[in-house]
Amino acid sequence: MTVRTALARLDVRDLLPRRDDYELRPRTVGADLVAGLTVGVVALPLALAFGVSSGVGPAAGLVTAVVAGVVAAVFGGSRFQVSGPTGAMAVVLAPIVAQHGLPSVALVSVLAGIVVLAAGLLRLGRVVTFIPWPVVEGFTLGIAAIIFLQQVPAAVAVEGPVGENTLATAVQVTAEAVASPSLTTAWTLGTVAAVAAVMLALPRLSGAIPASLVAVAAATVVAEVAHAPLARIGALPDSLPVPTMPTVGVGALGDLAGAALAVAALAAIESLLSARVAASMEPGGSVYEPDRELVGQGLASVAAGLFGGMPATGAIARTAVNIRSGARTRLAAVVHALVILAVIYLATGPVSRIPLAALSGVLMVTAFRMTGARTIRAVLGSTRSDAVTFVVTAVVTVAFDLIQAVEIGLVVAAFFALRHVSRASAVHREPLPGQARPGDEHVALFRLDGSMFFGASDRVLTEVSDASARDGVLVVVLRLSQLRMVDATGARALAELVGALEGRGVTVLVKGVQERHRQLLTTVGVLEELRHENHLFDSLDDAVEHARSHVRRSAEGTDVPQLEGRR
Known part of the structure; x- marks a missing residue:
């Protein structure tokens, strides 16, 4: 909190009665x-x-x-x-x-x-x-x-x-x-x-x-x-x-x-x-x-x-x-x-x-x-989650305690909201851009959408991990540019995912880390789990080209050099 913000909070003049509260006409x-x-x-x-x-x-x-x-x-x-x-x-x-x-x-x-x-x-x-x-x-x-x-x-x-x-x-x-x-x-x-x-x-x-x-x-x-x-x-x-x-x-x-x-x-x-x-x-x-x-x-x-x-x-x-x-x-x-x-x-x-x-x-x-009948019908007819929240809050109010009813109602509403956000969070495997090339089947490109938070991180991690274990995948490219929100649990799940894939010998490339997420991903250790610091890209074309180069050199039986990625 800045000094100006703190002083603004201490100023109570706007909380006091004023002359314009009344119109003496x-x-x-x-x-x-x-x-x-x-x-x-x-x-x-x-x-x-x-x-x-x-x-x-x-x-x-x-x-x-x-x-x-x-x-x-x-x-x-x-x-x-x-x-x-x-x-x-x-x-x-x-x-x-x-x-x-x-x-x-x-x-x-x-x-x-x-x-x-x-x-x-x-x-x-x-x-x-x-x-x-x-x-x-x-x-x-x-x-x-x-x-x-x-x-x-x-x-x-x-x-x-x-x-x-x-x-x-x-x-x-x-x-x-x-x-x-x-x-x-x-x-x-x-x-x-x-x-x-x-x-x-x-x-x-x-x-x-x-x-x-x-x-x-x-x-x-x-x-x-x-x-x-x-x-x-x-x-x-x-x-x-x-x-x-x-x-x-x-x-x-x-x-x-x-x-x-x-x-x-x-x-x-x-x-x-x-x-x-x-x-x-x-x-x-x-x-x-x-x-x-x-x-x-x-x-x-x-x-x-x-x-x-x-x-x-x-x-x-x-x-x-x-x-x-x-x-x-x-x-x-x-x-x-x-x-x-x-x-x-x-x-x-x-x-x-x-x-x-x-x-x-x-x-x-x-x-x-x-509470009018019209209001009750409107709530019950809105969505199933809202109807359940309404009924639970009313029942708890009558059966137990008023404050507990508000608390439990908020918990129920939060549960349904988190479930909705979790379902809106998804991982999609996409085809590689451009003309197909030999070896593309060994590269898996995943786009993460929505929010990477505690309610969705485990499911996203499991889907990427399971898909990467099939079809002889050698390189996984994670597109993070579409993530709207990442919390500490989601960031830690990404770090565990990267570490697990690298531990199985699968190279992980990360593309499109938003600036507002970079500090959290760095602190939690997502970027440290990458095999090389240059496996972080801003351009999808660069990331895919790096992945194809890795697959090509693996097919030739040579070591894969650490190419310079573009930050």
């Missing part, structure tokens, strides 16, 4: 106010629901939506990104809460935020582009399934075991509900079904109506009037808590470090993917700054943790609502957070009476919408 400000109000109304029930489903509580969901929403909007790298608690983060936090207790979440949020912030300062924002599309969609589908399954206990009014697999828990509580039906179960299922029906039907009548808020409000009114035996959200704070640094024992800190890294990875991946999708949704496309986005999301999670909230990420559903509502700048995301803040100070009483079953209905519909 009446029309633009008006559009942002309307969009922010719309998103705030949509985000309110989601913030409550994700707080509950994560095990942290509805108050933490509201605090996160307010604090992280403002910080990420101001410091983030997208004009339209709306941040806050999300379903994926709720899925990750639930086992952390079960294992380490509620106070651990704030510390995990701070630690994860510091990691994400460091990733932004280190300019790692482009890393997300290396995640293949089938892995992203498989991960999203798996999270959607987990969110849906997490709501089954609340939907049937049966408390499930803590810390168990969501699928097993859903099956268990459903069986218990069927075996012992009750009035509470009937009310709960009816509320979930009614909320889901309203959320699915209302957008067909008018897309401008916040379906989730209407559904939750209607369910709350009916439950209050009928005195329904439904569990409610309960008491909520009527103001933001005082920021404090979370504390935890030294022993637990080591255990939480791993959880913080997993949360940080998820926060970075989800936020960058959401920002990228948001940039593509705007007509004509927009530019987002991935490194600044990581800085903003890292600061948002740190701030949320200090206020007793949970880690935050960019939320693609709320971001999409923001764009479709006419947002022009990041002011809309700030307004969305202020709307929820107003609810905390002015309306915690009515909000505390919302049935938990209504929030379960909201989350089930949200999970259903996360």
Whole structure:
């Protein structure tokens, strides 16, 4: 790394807020106010629901939506990104809460935020582009399934075991509900079904109506009037808590470090993917700054943790609502957070009476919408390798762990990619150029195509070695000018091939070593294995002429002189 590059990495001015982040014109400000109000109304029930489903509580969901929403909007790298608690983060936090207790979440949020912030300062924002599309969609589908399954206990009014697999828990509580039906179960299922029906039907009548808020409000009114035996959200704070640094024992800190890294990875991946999708949704496309986005999301999670909230990420559903509502700048995301803040100070009483079953209905519909049938069909219908990668990632996400799912999905995708590259790498035996001459049958000319790397080197070596062992071959000419890539394993395989052929008495001539490969081939020892340093050629005609001369002199029973090759 040069001194100039190092200094450029230390310059953080492009990661800080700027005046051009906002357009303070009446029309633009008006559009942002309307969009922010719309998103705030949509985000309110989601913030409550994700707080509950994560095990942290509805108050933490509201605090996160307010604090992280403002910080990420101001410091983030997208004009339209709306941040806050999300379903994926709720899925990750639930086992952390079960294992380490509620106070651990704030510390995990701070630690994860510091990691994400460091990733932004280190300019790692482009890393997300290396995640293949089938892995992203498989991960999203798996999270959607987990969110849906997490709501089954609340939907049937049966408390499930803590810390168990969501699928097993859903099956268990459903069986218990069927075996012992009750009035509470009937009310709960009816509320979930009614909320889901309203959320699915209302957008067909008018897309401008916040379906989730209407559904939750209607369910709350009916439950209050009928005195329904439904569990409610309960008491909520009527103001933001005082920021404090979370504390935890030294022993637990080591255990939480791993959880913080997993949360940080998820926060970075989800936020960058959401920002990228948001940039593509705007007509004509927009530019987002991935490194600044990581800085903003890292600061948002740190701030949320200090206020007793949970880690935050960019939320693609709320971001999409923001764009479709006419947002022009990041002011809309700030307004969305202020709307929820107003609810905390002015309306915690009515909000505390919302049935938990209504929030379960909201989350089930949200999970259903996360991955559309069209997307699933597109991935499954693309290629067999992409379909397998998609399915494996989704299954691992549901059955095991979210971060492991991304890792395994990347491994599967890399395996298929390497297999494809390996199959594209080939060795071809070619006829000698020009008019045929006596003795040409003792010269074998091989052209190596594609990539000479660890996934293809053994096969290429075997094919050349086997072909050279037949037909009385005395000279092998290796054409390397068509190789696009050579790694250390491939270079070492070439060295072993040359050494093995020379050891059998077959002279090896190498033609067309590219300048970018020369250093590696020299270091690994390919050129040292040649019988003479002048057996390296730039011209195919010179190499073939040298080979024919060697065969001719061998037929005459004389020693083959070391002719001068052209480098």
